[in-house]
Amino acid sequence: MGNVKFSSGEQIPLEMHKVRVVQKLNLLPVEQRQDALYRAGFNTFLLKNNEVFLDMLTDSGVNAMSDNQLAAMMRADDSYAGSETFYRLEKQLQNVFGMLYFLPAHQGRACENIIAHTLVKQDQITLMNFHFTTTKALITYMGGSVEELVIDEGLKVSSDHPFKGNMNLEKLEARIQELTPEKISFIRLEAGTNLIGGQPISMENIRAVSAISRKHSIPFVLDASLLSDNLYFIKVREPEFRDKPLLEITRELGELCDIIYFSARKLGCARGGAILTNSPRLHEEMRAFIPLFEGFITYGGMSVREMEILAVGLEETLDMEVIEQTPIFIDELAKELEKNGVPVVTPHGGLGCHINASAFVDHIPQAEYPAGALAAAIYLTSGVRAMERGTLSEQRNPDGSEHLSEMELVRLAIPKRVFTLSQIKYVADRISWLYQNRTMIQGLEFTEEPDVLRFFFGRLKETTPWADSLSRKFRDDFNDSL
Numbered sequence: 001m002g003n004v005k006f007s008s009g010e011q012i013p014l015e016m017h018k019v020r021v022v023q024k025l026n027l028l029p030v031e032q033r034q035d036a037l038y039r040a041g042f043n044t045f046l047l048k049n050n051e052v053f054l055d056m057l058t059d060s061g062v063n064a065m066s067d068n069q070l071a072a073m074m075r076a077d078d079s080y081a082g083s084e085t086f087y088r089l090e091k092q093l094q095n096v097f098g099m100l101y102f103l104p105a106h107q108g109r110a111c112e113n114i115i116a117h118t119l120v121k122q123d124q125i126t127l128m129n130f131h132f133t134t135t136k137a138l139i140t141y142m143g144g145s146v147e148e149l150v151i152d153e154g155l156k157v158s159s160d161h162p163f164k165g166n167m168n169l170e171k172l173e174a175r176i177q178e179l180t181p182e183k184i185s186f187i188r189l190e191a192g193t194n195l196i197g198g199q200p201i202s203m204e205n206i207r208a209v210s211a212i213s214r215k216h217s218i219p220f221v222l223d224a225s226l227l228s229d230n231l232y233f234i235k236v237r238e239p240e241f242r243d244k245p246l247l248e249i250t251r252e253l254g255e256l257c258d259i260i261y262f263s264a265r266k267l268g269c270a271r272g273g274a275i276l277t278n279s280p281r282l283h284e285e286m287r288a289f290i291p292l293f294e295g296f297i298t299y300g301g302m303s304v305r306e307m308e309i310l311a312v313g314l315e316e317t318l319d320m321e322v323i324e325q326t327p328i329f330i331d332e333l334a335k336e337l338e339k340n341g342v343p344v345v346t347p348h349g350g351l352g353c354h355i356n357a358s359a360f361v362d363h364i365p366q367a368e369y370p371a372g373a374l375a376a377a378i379y380l381t382s383g384v385r386a387m388e389r390g391t392l393s394e395q396r397n398p399d400g401s402e403h404l405s406e407m408e409l410v411r412l413a414i415p416k417r418v419f420t421l422s423q424i425k426y427v428a429d430r431i432s433w434l435y436q437n438r439t440m441i442q443g444l445e446f447t448e449e450p451d452v453l454r455f456f457f458g459r460l461k462e463t464t465p466w467a468d469s470l471s472r473k474f475r476d477d478f479n480d481s482l
């Protein structure tokens with residue numbers, strides 16, 4: 001992609017694949033989108049997919065598969081125990097990360113569940129660059145808590161730091177001294193830090209965190225769910241790695257970490273999860289939980305077809321031409337939005353384009369979920385389903401008070417190889433129109449609020465009616481256009 005220059009001099013992302021299977025899309029008129037939004041309680045998770053035009057909720061489990069992945073699926077060896085498929089996948093994981101032991105699980109949070117059961121004791125603290133929703137929920141469920149030590153730059157929405165997901169090493173050392181290693185369940189780094197805008201971590205930082213954790217004999221765990229984009233950023237933003245093969249980078253990760261786990265719904269464009277370690281002791285302890293929570297250890301809740309798909313997907317992740325497509329498309333969308341003044345997280349990260357809702361709707365108080373309101377307004381305006389990544393996605397504090405999020409973001413996820421450039425341009429066009437009309441958007445309040453992971457099925461309503469007037473304004477401006 002990066003090697004093709006257009007004679008006009010314009011830099012246009014060029015897809016290095018062709019589309020061979022398609023799915024028809026449905027774009028409802030704005031009035032019907034408004035009805036759908038009310039039915040969904042202003043929560044984009046509760047929209048039906050046939051009410052959605054472009055689904056940018058997540059990349060999880062919705063990445064496009066390659067011809068080779070589909071072909072591999074056909075040779076899956078379906079047996080409860082000792083399936084050939086398991087051994088093929090194990091070999092591929094050993095090849096990619098150079099780690100000895102592999103435990104399968106049905107998705108990323110299932111890996112986190114196993115790790116939390118193995119490593120978290122009552123009142124222990126997990127130190128991490130930044131939490132992910134399911135990680136934190138499972139650690140707190142086990143009686144632990146999390147502390148975030150991302151560098152200060154990581155919490156600045158606008159920055160030019162190339163690795164905003166990095167851990168603050170001085171703070172890490174200081175907290176280990178203060179708490180003592182016994183009080184720390186494990187140290188976790190999340191590649192492509194999800195909740196602060198898909199921001200990568202550098203290899204230099206991973207090396208340093210590994211050295212600190214080894215010095216204090218604290219288990220070091222890497223969440224590699226978003227590793228694909230992170231690998232791309234290591235290659236293009238960290239000079240040492242410009243000419244290094246991706247396999248060398250993934251192998252080094254295997255040497256630096258005690259445990260690597262990932263959601264295969266993201267890494268490897270499949271569905272499932274994997275835990276890897278070199279430690280016979282950790283392997284044995286974690287293995288005990290696999291038949292209890294997941295299934296027999298040669299499938300761990302995954303379909304063997306998905307395991308074959310994953311083995312090929314991992315191989316494809318080592319191809320720069322494959323992994324660069326998503327971050328380059330994200331950059332394109334973010335640049336189109338910036339041209340029209342729409343505030344986005346910078347540098348543009350991985351996973352999706354992240355809009356800064358605090359600036360977009362700066363008139364909505366944080367307790368009225370500005371990012372949730374903006375995600376709802378984006379659906380109303382475009383049929384595009386985005387995801388709130390702000391206060392709504394946080395857990396309340398133990399005393400029941402609202403935990404205001406560090407950032408109020410709306411994520412437009414870019415599933416791998418799914419959308420075309422004209423679709424990206426459509427998204428930028430509609431959101432730019434919304435930005436012109438942003439003062440019409442008002443806040444939200446809960447009508448139904450679950451205790452755990454409330455953003456998934458919580459229902460909300462408008463603090464003052466605004467969706468109807470926004471929808472009328474759309475109709476006035478766009479006439480008979482969908």
Ligand code: F0G
Pocket residue numbers: 057058059060107108109110132134135190194223225226263264265272273
């Ligand atoms: N870790 C990270 C960094 C993730 O982004 C996710 C999932 C998980 C763990 C859990 O994996 O969904 O397979 O159980 N992120 C999805 C998202 C849900 O939309 O960002 P899972």
